[in-house]
Amino acid sequence: MTAETQMESYLTELRLHLGSLTIAEREEIVREIVAHVRDSAEESGASVETVLVRLGPAKDLAAQYRDGLLIRRASRSNSPLVLLRGALRLATKGVFGILVFFVGLFGYAMGGGLVLTALVKPILPANTGVWFDGSGHFKSSGVLFPPPGSSAHEVLGMWFIPIALTVGSLLLLFTNWAIRTALRLSQRWQSRL
Amino acid sequence: MENKRTLPGDGEQPDRWEAQLRKGALEMAALACLWQGRLYGLEIIRFLENHSQLVLAEGTIYPILNRLKAEDLLTSEWVEAEAGHPRKYYSLTDAGRQRLRLMAEAWTSFSKGLSHLIEPVLEPKEIPQ
Numbered sequence: 001m002t003a004e005t006q007m008e009s010y011l012t013e014l015r016l017h018l019g020s021l022t023i024a025e026r027e028e029i030v031r032e033i034v035a036h037v038r039d040s041a042e043e044s045g046a047s048v049e050t051v052l053v054r055l056g057p058a059k060d061l062a063a064q065y066r067d068g069l070l071i072r073r074a075s076r077s078n079s080p081l082v083l084l085r086g087a088l089r090l091a092t093k094g095v096f097g098i099l100v101f102f103v104g105l106f107g108y109a110m111g112g113g114l115v116l117t118a119l120v121k122p123i124l125p126a127n128t129g130v131w132f133d134g135s136g137h138f139k140s141s142g143v144l145f146p147p148p149g150s151s152a153h154e155v156l157g158m159w160f161i162p163i164a165l166t167v168g169s170l171l172l173l174f175t176n177w178a179i180r181t182a183l184r185l186s187q188r189w190q191s192r193l
Numbered sequence: 194m195e196n197k198r199t200l201p202g203d204g205e206q207p208d209r210w211e212a213q214l215r216k217g218a219l220e221m222a223a224l225a226c227l228w229q230g231r232l233y234g235l236e237i238i239r240f241l242e243n244h245s246q247l248v249l250a251e252g253t254i255y256p257i258l259n260r261l262k263a264e265d266l267l268t269s270e271w272v273e274a275e276a277g278h279p280r281k282y283y284s285l286t287d288a289g290r291q292r293l294r295l296m297a298e299a300w301t302s303f304s305k306g307l308s309h310l311i312e313p314v315l316e317p318k319e320i321p322q
Contacts, residue, residue: 031271032234034282039235039280040251055252064256072263117241 003048008054017062022062022067029065032145067093075183080108080172083179100182106176114168117143118161129154215247222247222264223257224285224293229239230248231270234258258283266292 010029012133018026033055040051057060067089072088087104106177120143122126129140131152139152156163210221224312226240238254261267266289271279285293 029255029259035278035280036234036255038278039233043235044225051251054250056250061252061256064252065259066262068256069263072260107198 006049006052007034010055010058013058014062018061018065020066021087027068033061033070071183071186075180077180083176084108086183087179093186096182097188100179100186104175104179107171107178111168111171111175113142114171115162116168117167118164120160121158121164125158129160130156158171166167218300219247219249220261221296222263222291223254224289224296227267227283227285227289230295231284233282235281254311261289265289305310 011034014030015026016034019028021029037048037051037055040046040054041048044051046054070089071086074082074089077083077086084101084104087097087101091101117128124143127147128143128147131139131144131148131154133139135154140148153159222245223237224240226237226244232240234254237258238249241249241254255266258267258269262269265286267275267283268286269281269283272282274280
């Protein structure tokens with residue numbers, strides 16, 4: 001295989017694994033890698049093949065660009081879906097990422113659930129709320145079918161709506177902030193020596 | 194570099210700890226290379242090797258530069274070189290200079306405090322029982 005063919009083969013694979021980037025971003029990266037290979041080969045007198053080996057597999061190099069970009073985009077986003085996608089990517093890298101992903105999932109599920117129950121309360125007032133039994137112990141909460149029997153009483157009434165909306169929204173905001181912070185921190189740890 | 198040493202107690206290799214430490218400093222190091230002027234990728238790799246003992250895998254620096262540029266800490270331009278092909282030169286932006294200055298201050302203050310703490314450890318005396 002000639003040097004030119006080896007280079008083309010490497011760049012084709014690099015392009016393939018940079019698929020999620022825009023064409024302009026991809027070609028800019030490819031152009032820089034081509035310049036590096038030429039410079040490095042000239043400087044050290046090494047063959048193109050040796051320089052490509054030193055660069056590492058095209059798939060891994062592309063993953064560093066891709067992950068950096070995805071996590072960076074996510075760390076600046078307010079969309080729970082984009083943030084969770086970034087956290088999922090982080091989860092493939094280690095225990096910290098797995099923890100961030102599951103804490104994020106739990107936070108969104110709890111926050112979203114609370115907001116949803118607040119919206120359901122005006123439609124199903126008897127089935128939605130927080131119930132305590134006769135001796136003052138917590139029995140249940142949420143949207144229940146059927147609602148708890150006469151031994152339990154709902155304690156919040158229509159106050160359930162503002163309380164659930166506030167707590168749910170705060171939980172969603174906190175989860176957003178926590179994932180964004182974790183993603184920003186992780187960007188500094190990802191570089192490979 | 195000695196690869197076989199282990200930390201007594203937890204079995205972790207000091208090299209792994211050292212690698213984590215270097216990773217933490219890499220962003221600052223990449224920015225610091227450009228303090229005195231623009232450089233292209235391979236020059237940055239060699240500058241780091243010669244001035245900081247940070248030896249990088251050749252493909253490592255480019256995704257980092259890409260990220261720092263996306264954070265508006267660096268700017269880049271393609272320049273036609275005598276070598277016959279263009280090279281992508283990186284320079285610090287004003288925001289990059291500011292960030293680097295803050296990082297350098299934090300690093301100096303942190304390492305000064307820590308050096309003071311570990312001073313007795315490096316003295317070639319008896320190990321306390």
